[in-house]
Amino acid sequence: MDDPRSRQVRFNAGSRDQWAGFEEHRTQVSALLGAGQSGAISRLCVLGAGNTNDLDLPALLEAQREVHLVDLDPRALEGGAFRQGQGHEPRLLLHGGLDVTAMIDTFARWSPLDRVAPGDLEALVDWPSRRVPLALPCPFDVVASTCLLSQIVGNAFESLGDQHPQLDETVAAIRLGHLRLLARLARPGGRVVLISDVVNSDRVPELLKVPDSALAGYLNDLSEKGGTIRGMNPTKVLNLLRRDPVLGSKIAGIEVPAPWRWKLHRRIYLVWASIWTIA
């Protein structure tokens, strides 16, 4: 078992050269973040930008006044910016080494035999939105989280093991902390774009055969049956966005674009997005 930082660095090194394979996913993600729209009036912040293989940086910089990229792995961000010819672009600001959970050192100490203390569960919910904004020039006009939540939750699984009796409550606390952070980083009237990989073809091999036009219905059924990866269920996320006392009062509207598929290495992931307007 490696610590969460090394684990993420290892994953990023493994997917660094996947630029071509990310093309379709990059087009979807970048369009949701404003690529192709003119304006240059707004500031975008992307959490979990990693190698930036899912971001068309020139197109985003064309559409946005500033683009801020946040990731635990500073070298992935720097490498991504250089590979896209944006290493010296002053409107591209890299926030490498920043942990969006504010709890990664606690994750690293957990083991399958440990009890997650009540104080840790509270901190998983509270610290992201209390501490992470202190390290960023927020509020932003648009805040995005790009396939990051599954990685954060995966780091907790890795430390606690998938049989831990408190796994469900720990994952629920991590998810709520992340959603509240996103809402906290966006300005009133701004937008949050939450993009999550919710299941993969190892778990549901039929994903390879579902026609594009049937993907939304397929995902609805899967969410209702609880078939998505732990912590990623879109129905539960939408319920939280509407019913959590902090989120419910901050979110004025939610839009759900059509889901899409993303191929990474030998797996296909089903990707779900929601766009929230902040009150």
Ligand SMILES: C[S@@+](CC[C@H](N)C(=O)[O-])C[C@H]1O[C@@H](n2cnc3c(N)ncnc32)[C@H](O)[C@@H]1O
């Ligand atoms: C699935 S990758 C996203 C794909 C990435 N945008 C790309 O194109 O390579 C998730 C990213 O989240 C980052 N990450 C994971 N845990 C994090 C944390 N606690 N704080 C900040 N970033 C984290 C990883 O380093 C990784 O770059």
